[in-house]
Amino acid sequence: MTVVVAARRGPIGTAGRGLRALLAHELAAPVLRAVHDDAGRAGLLGPAGAWLAPDDVVLGNCTGPGGNLARVSALAAGLGTGVPGLTVDRQCGSGLAAILAAHQAIAAGDMTYVLAGGVESASTAPDRAHRPGAAPSRDNTTPEPYARAPFAPPGFPDPDMGPAADALAAARSIGRERQDAYAASSHAKALASHAAGRFDRELVAVGDLRRDDRPRRLDPAVLARMRPAFTPGGSVTAATASPISDGACALALLSDAVWAGSGGPDRERAPGLRIVAGAVVGSDPALPGWGAVPAIEAALERSGHGVGDLAMIEIVEAFAAQVLAATDALGLDPLGADADRVCPDGGALALGHPWGASGAVAVTRLFSRLVAGGFPTGTRGLAAAAVGGGMGIALVVEVVR
Template identity: 65%
Template sequence: MGEAPVVVAARRTPIGTAGHAFRDLTVDRLAAPVIAAVLADLDGTAEPAGSAGPAGARVDDVVLGNCMGPGGNVARVAALRAGLGHEVPGLTVDRQCGSGLAAILVAGQAVRAGEAELVVAGGAESASTAPLRTFRGAETPYPRAPFAPDGHPDPDMGPAAEALAAAYGVDRERQDAYARRSHARALAARQAGRFAAEIVPIEGRSDDQRPRPLRAASLARLPAAFVAEGTVTAGNSSPVSDGAAAVAIVPERLRAGRPGLRLVAGAVVGCDPALPGWGPVPAIRRVLSRTGVDLERVAAVEIVEAFAAQVLAVTDALGLDPLGADDGRVCADGGALALGHPWGATGAVVVTRLFGRLVRAAAPPGTLGLAAAAVGGGLGVAALFEVA
């Protein structure tokens, strides 16, 4: 068996709202700059590192999550566009909104097994340029692929968030309060420069497009977006977005004293497809059970904020209170509600945020961080990291 995998570099693009900032950039053009940036971070240059990593190690693979791209193995196309050699392959992972985090787990497994020594992993999504798909013989494109077959629940994500809010008693007032918190935290983090080191500027843009000041009165006036008389609105939901994020993963011996995030354990689980937002709960519980770690020991938690209702249902179940006692632990610099939600990338964005909150902030070795995402169709993805 190989050694523990360690994330030693992490970068992301600014996140743009679909149809706006990056509306003309294909998914490989979003992914390539962050692949190049994490390798440049490893060799200490301002230029792409080609196929080489720390101490001359070769890049063994590029593993990227993607949901709605054109096919053709997005990871391989992005690796070539980033300037990596022809010998570097690529693997594209589709676990929908968990794809970016799942890709990091796949890369970590290869390193832990001793089958790879340097893997770039993450995710990318260009909702703006994603192809429209049509069933053979149909006259119009279909809105999305099925998340479950006939005979199983297969709700769209908005109605599913409404169902989760109703099932677990997450009211409109708390959802709006959490949305305001996410935007306020993201704006404060930007002002303090906490995003600067992780963002790779794209076409001259170095800031996320979406974060803005939100007023309680303005949010309260918004109508329900998905279900009549519901609680989920455009204001407490994440937008459809474009963006990419990537990390570099090496075994412990190649870390060579470089600070990083050691991947302790990961889990992917299924749950009721009628309530897909619940997925992080069993995934996190499985990771904690496998490692014997109590959640109270985890200093930083990053959950993909698809909907405020979903985050609050999950944190309630886990005994976390992001609007109170755990304000500084859960998505402390805001999340997808404020930054945006590029589906295939968003699971890698939360790992990049953990890297910024813990490694770049010089947290003590052994400090624990948790990343998690819910997935359409009824899945949860989670990973536990510790500062190395």
């Protein structure tokens, strides 16, 4: 098995704002360094001066510069030339996919210590264009720019995420009023958590940014006047859609055997989150926001637990409609009885959505709340994300001490 023993993230910045001048590896490097140092200072990596080096660094990323961003980030973090890197692209699920890949390598016995997470610099992502003659263009001699790579091939639905969120809201009867209320709640939770210092233990200053720059009070009267952002007559607005963002997140994963042996006669073993089960599924590409639901159901089935066994549930808040569709399907009320279980410190609607990192941010939130927050052994949590193209990914964890 695998235990998450440390988790850190940088502040999340809205694209074009506080982190706009930093390249992706410059966002990731200080976070990787901080989480490695956390694990070492906790006595989890052996004696001082001879810490265990990571067997690998696995980072999720969607729109980066190409190459092996994880390796570049590992080198920039000063982890040593012997530490390799693996860059994972599962779109909005990339951060969770990186954690799952690291867990699988450790569970297979191939590795004992891996840093995993994700990074996205939307501000510095390169423009993309088809080469002349490689795709239809005006004159076949000039590059043809395109906004994004396809999520599905010709013959399959391939909606942009905004219109897809409108379609999901309509299909699952998620009205505008509930979406507005959920977005306002996410921001209110994030503001309260910042004020209470609940993010302090996980944040690493990056560049000149020391806290998330987006959370703010949302006036319900203003929300009600906002126009549909993506589809004429649709229900999704700019306030109920997550912003394009920059950010990085990393977690330290140890084999259960190494973690179990890290305590000593003069100190207690550091607590962590044991990974219980994970799942990745495919779903209808016409409604990509639905993918989190079958992924959560599959992960829970593999874990032997139900929704009622979870103390905390983090679903990446790409859109309010998507989270509400998922919570409705799971029998949860995030605006009522389950407000303290579902994204209790706010989510991507308030903090921002750095695509390749957001899944890892969700697990970091579980770590901060459940482990650092003192929940007892056996307390369970879940992180999940819906993914463009019709996929979902979920991870079940439990506190160990």
